[in-house]
Amino acid sequence: MAKRNNTLKLKFDNARKLAPAPESRSSATIDARYNLFIDGKFTPPASKKYFATTNPATDEKLSEVADANAADVDKAVKAARNAYNKYWKKMPGKERGKYIYRIARMVQERARELAVVETLDGGKPIRESRDFDVPTAANHFFYYAGWADKLPYAFPDRKPTPLGVAAQIIPWNFPLLMASWKIAPALATGNTVVLKPAETTPLTALLLAKIIQEADLPPGVVNIITGAGATGAAMVNHPDVNKIAFTGSTDVGKIIQRAIAGTGKKATLELGGKAANIIFDDAPIDQAVEGVVNGIFFNQGHVCCAGSRLYVQESVMKEVMRKLKDRLETLIVGDPMDKNTDIGAINSKQQYDQINKYIKIGLNEGAEMFQSSCSLPKKGLFIPPTVFTNVAQSSRITQEEIFGPVLTVQTFRTDDEVIEKANNSPYGLSSGVWTDKGSKIFNLTTKLRSGVVWANTFNKFDPTSPFGGYKESGYGREGGLHGLAPYVSLEKFEE
Amino acid sequence: MENVLVKKDKQLSSGNGVEKPLQKRLEVLKTYKLYIGGKFPRTESGRYYLAENKKGEKLANMCLGSRKDFREAVVAARNAFGDWGSRSAFNRGQILYRIAEMLEGRKAQFIDEIIKQDNTLEEAKLEVDVAIDRLIYYAGWCDKFQQIYSAVNPVASSHFNFSSPEPTGVVSLIAPQNSSLIGMVSVIAPIIAGGNTCIVLPSFSKPLCAVTFAEVLNSSDLPGGVVNIITGKVKELLPYFSDHMDVNAIAYCEKNEEDKKLIQDKASLNMKRTQFYNTKNWLSDQGQSPYFIMDFQEIKTTWHPIENIGGTKGGY
The missing domain is CATH 3.40.309.10 (Aldehyde Dehydrogenase; Chain A, domain 2)
Structure with missing residues (x-):
């Protein structure tokens, strides 16, 4: 075997001194205040409270967003239930799919704006939000859009039916991407959604709410509400929610599993890791x-x-x-x-x-x-x-x-x-x-x-590759064919 | 073919020096014990309960299994998991088929026990027949469900990417309480077909077949510890079946809503997967499906880069 050269030191000292290359902020407009997106409209919160979201790189306040309380959560769940019964459950898969395709296209069209806001609100390098987060989010909608009218092929010998209303709680590390991981498969399988972004990174989810509004999705099919832990708890504990999808820490995942014990609610938990x-x-x-x-x-x-x-x-x-x-x-x-x-x-x-x-x-x-x-x-x-x-x-x-x-x-x-x-x-x-x-x-x-x-x-x-954990990293998969299963019921026989 | 046994019997009773017994022969009773790690210990607690049928006939003294029995069974199941989970699917199929063969050979004993536990002869025959066929059904699935539920994922980057099921690990199982054999077999089979190991709490009121089934397992080349059977009370053992930190999943086949709440509450300690099967008629075809196997599988996705060599655009 050739002997390795262990003496050469990489020398980057001067060659890598790069001049600043800042991305322009002009492509993004951030409103001074955002309300809750419920039943297709932006609505002030019943709580009347708002909280600030800041740029962690500069401590500058970017905007303020509504703090949804239990009454707001109830309103959002009712809107989702109503939309489920009135529109979404009855809509043929191919029509559902076209709505999701629309969202995918609009995310692509507004990619620059979304990337800039993602980086301002969350602190991640613009290179990552531009080249990874936003395109992957759009691709996720694209992938699942196509499944909407092909679901029986995914479940041999079974007829998949939607679960109903999904409450989805996402973390602050990949805000827009996680929103797409949650919303896309839920809609493709015929469920309606109440989604809460993390309290430190709510802005791209609210931009997505605007996109969903522009895409003319039936009101209430997707509801996006902001708040912190208490808002999430109200979502988890709401009696008319059928499905919980959570990405976050293992500690909170365990609290959620305990909270829904014996309720019959289904859960997908994508939790911590130590790879x-x-x-x-x-x-x-x-x-x-x-x-x-x-x-x-x-x-x-x-x-x-x-x-x-x-x-x-x-x-x-x-x-x-x-x-x-x-x-x-x-x-x-x-x-x-x-x-x-x-x-x-x-x-x-x-x-x-x-x-x-x-x-x-x-x-x-x-x-x-x-x-x-x-x-x-x-x-x-x-x-x-x-x-x-x-x-x-x-x-x-x-x-x-x-x-x-x-x-x-x-x-x-x-x-x-x-x-x-x-x-x-x-x-x-x-x-x-x-x-x-x-x-x-x-x-x-x-x-x-x-x-x-x-x-x-x-x-x-x-988007085609399933992701999710063993052991205390949670259960259920997101992405790919296997990401459909957590959003459908497969009972073949009724007694 | 001549019936050798009968012929021999005739010889015994006809003038070869052996006298016909004056009294009816005293039957040798069977001791019903636990099945842990391929051995048949008594419960460490020294406790027992009397299994009776509805007529009030005493059937047997059963071990009243304890928390410590359960914990020892978990150790056995964990130790067995590495071997069983990594056996070839073909080999697992062979062994499940062998279990069916052994059960077929001991049909009469199971029918006898089921009748003693308040069923008619016809019911008993059906239950044993379905149990044997169910094992054959899952023996066949052992090397097929992976193909149905795997995927090669067409990722956009230059990677080879595939997803396939793997066993969840150690499963604790509260078997259906209203049958002695078929309920238990219907849930054990998909769990072990998928490469998991398990600890089973069989029917409390109809416990006989569970222990006899353990003897079938023990003579079927199934490695010790893959299936462990502990007879005992659901109410007493349920908390331990639910909260043990080295158990990866729990299956519950009863309808008690409080039990279900307790299970999910305690399961959250280590993110146990919970499966409830409370509306299944295990004697019918709805009691079998590859989806039962998938209930105790994890999906693993593997990525590897694909090298792109320039200059091959025209193909080879």
């Missing part, structure tokens, strides 16, 4: 390092399937660490609106504190920390890419989800050892494996207990 990313000594190391960076620093690490636990085979540990550290030094942390930015702003003060809490825990546990020496903007919420070595399998930072740009690195010797370590987690959302050997890939992809396995790649998503 293992495994590099074998025969892996293409440069590609693997790129994959590790994409795995944990994509979207500031605010990704439930982030590759936050790196396992490196002992013999290549030195080389991987050197290349990883060199690569981290080249990452640009800063203004999310700058097209060159790799890592944007942490989404909220609460999350910023949470990540810093875990960094402290790591240091107190005796782990060694490496942070990129990059400069951070003076204002706003930013954390440099962080890597911990000398961590134990039992360390809190290797066991608990941090949801930020923090990576732990451990070594292993044998396949058996790394499979055991990787599976030693209550989570099971995703994992990654890097090796040039095909049979080893399939050994690992078969034995890793997680819903998604990326081999020689990481953090790839597609």
